[in-house]
Amino acid sequence: QVQLVESGGGLVQAGGSLRLSCAASGRTFSSYAMGWFRQAPGKEREFVATISWSGDSTYYADSVKGRFTISRDNAKNTVYLQMNSLKPEDTAVYYCAAVGAHSDSYYVSTYEYDYWGQGTQVTVSS
Numbered sequence: 001q002v003q004l005v006e007s008g009g010g011l012v013q014a015g016g017s018l019r020l021s022c023a024a025s026g027r028t029f030s031s032y033a034m035g036w037f038r039q040a041p042g043k044e045r046e047f048v049a050t051i052s053w054s055g056d057s058t059y060y061a062d063s064v065k066g067r068f069t070i071s072r073d074n075a076k077n078t079v080y081l082q083m084n085s086l087k088p089e090d091t092a093v094y095y096c097a098a099v100g101a102h103s104d105s106y107y108v109s110t111y112e113y114d115y116w117g118q119g120t121q122v123t124v125s126s
Contacts, residue, residue: 002026002098002115009094009120012086016124020081022096022117030054030074033101035113036081038092038122045095049081050106059106064090086124093119 003025012018020036035050049060049070058070069082079096097113107113 002029002032004096004098004115004117006094006096006117006120009122011123011125014086014088014124014126016086017082017084018086018122020083020094020096020120020122022079022081024077024079024098026077028100029077029098031100032098033106034070034072034079035097035099035107036070036079036094037097037110038090038094039119040092043092045110047108047110048094050108051079052104052106053101054104056104057106059108083122086122088124088126090122091124092122094122095119 005023008020036048037045038048039045051058051070055072067085072079096117098115099113
């Protein structure tokens with residue numbers, strides 16, 4: 001079992017930055033690929049970014065590429081999402097997710113993930 005707790009959300013003006021954190025419980029964090037997803041009101045949950053267990057491989061949604069950076073610190077059991085140049089359309093509840101991986105790969109689909117956090121609200125004002 002893995003428990004995930006997100007933090008770092010809030011209200012920011014367009015063009016600003018936020019860093020989300022996701023703290024994971026358990027001793028095998030380094031064997032999990034991690035992902036960030038978001039869900040805006042009235043919309044489906046969508047993929048944002050993912051990182052392999054080693055951190056060597058990452059992948060981003062086109063909508064955030066070049067603005068967001070995913071990273072992880074396996075010693076701290078934490079994954080991060082640095083969000084720069086935020087836009088009003090980035091407003092959503094952001095969720096982190098974990099999946100037990102058999103190789104150092106990443107995952108982009110919601111159905112592939114086994115564990116989810118409770119989410120943290122990010123609001124970007126124009």
